Amino acid sequence: MNTLTGCKIVSVQRMSFILNEELQCTCIAFLIQTGDHKWHQLTLSDGKAGITSQAKTPDAEEIGDSIFSYPVTFFSIDEMYTRSSINSVQEYLWQGRKDETCGFLIGFENGAEFSLIDHDDCMKFLDGLDHQLLENCVLSDFE
Numbered sequence: 001m002n003t004l005t006g007c008k009i010v011s012v013q014r015m016s017f018i019l020n021e022e023l024q025c026t027c028i029a030f031l032i033q034t035g036d037h038k039w040h041q042l043t044l045s046d047g048k049a050g051i052t053s054q055a056k057t058p059d060a061e062e063i064g065d066s067i068f069s070y071p072v073t074f075f076s077i078d079e080m081y082t083r084s085s086i087n088s089v090q091e092y093l094w095q096g097r098k099d100e101t102c103g104f105l106i107g108f109e110n111g112a113e114f115s116l117i118d119h120d121d122c123m124k125f126l127d128g129l130d131h132q133l134l135e136n137c138v139l140s141d142f143e
Helices: none
Strands: 009-019 022-034 039-045 048-054 072-074 086-094 101-108 113-119 122-127 137-141
Touching (some): 039 101
Parallel strands (some): 022 122
Antiparallel strands (some): 009 072, 022 039
16 A cells, blocks of 8 residues: 555645756656645656655755756645545556556545646646546556
């Protein structure tokens, strides 16, 4: 079981990537705070999905230098995602291959769900299933 199952979302933030003061990616990671006050960082990179947990959200002032920076900003989500506990975390697998993750599908007890999709090396939020992605992907429980 992953660290998000059974938790309620309290807050969501996203981490961007800036190179030489130019925005490269609006979102390279989603940061989800749960009711137990932990932060869970969801990432997609090089076909791999990851969820790491930490006691506090990364402070934008602590991340980066004069060339690279990773600002963290609030991300607004619909109330239907904060009223119910997460009951599943799945990943979209390209042609079922474990080494080719294309995104996450987060499901809730109330039937709501959202996707976090790899899009041009950035992450994109989508309400519900990504039906177009399912033409070439299968869903598998994230472990």
